[in-house]
Amino acid sequence: MAGQSFRLGVNVKRVTIIGGGFAGLAAAIRLCDAGYSVTLLERRQQLGGRTFSFTDPVTGDTVDNGQHLLMKCYRETLDFLERIGARDDVVFQSQFRIDFRHADGGAYTLRFPSFLPVPLNLLSGFLRFGAVHWTDIPPLRKIVAELHKDLDTGLTVDAWLDHCGQKPRMRRAFWDPLCIAALNQRPQNASARYLQAVLREAFLGEPDGARLGYARTGLSGLFENRAREYISKRGGEVVCGKAVTSIAPAPSDVRIHTRSGDVIDTDMCIAAVPPLQLARMICAKTFAELHHTLCQYEPSPIFSVNLWFDRPVMREPMCGLLGTTMEWVFNKSVLYGDHDRASEGFLTMVASAAHHLLHMSNDELIDLSCRELHQVFPKSRQAEVLQARVICEHAATCALPLSYAVPKTQTPHPRLFLAGDWTDTGLPPTIEGAVRSGYAAADAVLLK
Numbered sequence: 001m002a003g004q005s006f007r008l009g010v011n012v013k014r015v016t017i018i019g020g021g022f023a024g025l026a027a028a029i030r031l032c033d034a035g036y037s038v039t040l041l042e043r044r045q046q047l048g049g050r051t052f053s054f055t056d057p058v059t060g061d062t063v064d065n066g067q068h069l070l071m072k073c074y075r076e077t078l079d080f081l082e083r084i085g086a087r088d089d090v091v092f093q094s095q096f097r098i099d100f101r102h103a104d105g106g107a108y109t110l111r112f113p114s115f116l117p118v119p120l121n122l123l124s125g126f127l128r129f130g131a132v133h134w135t136d137i138p139p140l141r142k143i144v145a146e147l148h149k150d151l152d153t154g155l156t157v158d159a160w161l162d163h164c165g166q167k168p169r170m171r172r173a174f175w176d177p178l179c180i181a182a183l184n185q186r187p188q189n190a191s192a193r194y195l196q197a198v199l200r201e202a203f204l205g206e207p208d209g210a211r212l213g214y215a216r217t218g219l220s221g222l223f224e225n226r227a228r229e230y231i232s233k234r235g236g237e238v239v240c241g242k243a244v245t246s247i248a249p250a251p252s253d254v255r256i257h258t259r260s261g262d263v264i265d266t267d268m269c270i271a272a273v274p275p276l277q278l279a280r281m282i283c284a285k286t287f288a289e290l291h292h293t294l295c296q297y298e299p300s301p302i303f304s305v306n307l308w309f310d311r312p313v314m315r316e317p318m319c320g321l322l323g324t325t326m327e328w329v330f331n332k333s334v335l336y337g338d339h340d341r342a343s344e345g346f347l348t349m350v351a352s353a354a355h356h357l358l359h360m361s362n363d364e365l366i367d368l369s370c371r372e373l374h375q376v377f378p379k380s381r382q383a384e385v386l387q388a389r390v391i392c393e394h395a396a397t398c399a400l401p402l403s404y405a406v407p408k409t410q411t412p413h414p415r416l417f418l419a420g421d422w423t424d425t426g427l428p429p430t431i432e433g434a435v436r437s438g439y440a441a442a443d444a445v446l447l448k
């Protein structure tokens, strides 16, 4: 593209968005609000991308493709949900609290009191957190002091925690679970900048930004129809079952081909699909650098083992697990209450950044999950497993090796924009990253 220049007309209004996950939907609603003519093309028959739910055919319960947690500091996600009328279906804790169970039988609670400012709330929380010793706490000051620093792009979480003097006990009980859950990467590979960003958002932004939230319905029930209706009511079009095969930008428009043979000419295009899918759509020669970068993204899996016991085996809505392979257990009937279908005794156990589980069969994973649950909730030993379902999201998120620069919203072509949790939002790949990227892409279109 070197040497070519493009000029855009003043009446550019037709925008095609490819991908109906949070990023594409966020871009669509913002552009609809601005009066643009929006068409959203989604490959699958349903919207939601990596966030969806379905009805389990055996139990009739609503099962998510994986439990998703939000934080109170997810400001753009909450804005998105508010706009489409779904905000009330996300429930937040009244204060940050995680209950932990250890394989050795220990039970601990980490709670940051809402009435105390940062860092007093952290101090109070860790002093009462039995999984660490008070001597582990003073080095946390170093982390707090580093939150404002511009960390090196190549710095891993592991190296950063070492540099900040975090002791093994604090790492096992807090930092490692946090890194794996929030970044879906192990500390040895994860970017310290992403962990720093999570901590900044959670603790230095709005008060109580760390409070956890969850949907009180299945994920599809939360936003799929509402987002579709929002877009349709404002004149936008949502087309599911339409897989895009190529995006070819030209000086005056962008030409999109679909698998079913459509040729769509549009003024602007936002590609809100995962990086490896995008790499297949664009010309490797025209977008040489971008294409090369897209091909370097590495997927990271999340396993969810859904277990239906014949009786309730825990009371907590969720629990972090220490000293086990599975990292979390979610009590679905407590999380849903009366708002969606979940039998008593329906639990979801989760392991993130779980490359080490890829070789295991479903039966082995179910067996492992039951054994670990017996350790942490002995009551479950008397209960019978009626049904089990394993979901492996192989590419739950993906990340670049730290030496690569993360692609930005604007591509080398002025009519083609990128959105998705993997683009440069400063955040790790999360719902909030996806929504911010979608809004940013829409804003970039609006500026043209």
Ligand SMILES: Cc1cc2nc3c(=O)[nH]c(=O)nc-3n(C[C@H](O)[C@H](O)[C@H](O)COP(=O)(O)OP(=O)(O)OC[C@H]3O[C@@H](n4cnc5c(N)ncnc54)[C@H](O)[C@@H]3O)c2cc1C
Residues within 6 Å of the ligand: 018, 019, 020, 021, 022, 023, 024, 041, 042, 043, 044, 047, 048, 049, 050, 051, 065, 066, 067, 068, 069, 070, 242, 243, 244, 245, 272, 273, 274, 277, 302, 393, 395, 396, 397, 419, 420, 421, 422, 429, 430, 431, 432, 434
């Ligand atoms: C099991 C699991 C647990 C997670 N837990 C959390 C959590 O607790 N908190 C959190 O914040 N985040 C969590 N995440 C991450 C979160 O789900 C993602 O960051 C977010 O959904 C990404 O949205 P997106 O729009 O960027 O991408 P996607 O959701 O992947 O959307 C991309 C869309 O593009 C479509 N598409 C692809 N190719 C084409 C094509 N050729 N033509 C047309 N359409 C196409 C796809 O079908 C998809 O709908 C989790 C993810 C998983 C899988």
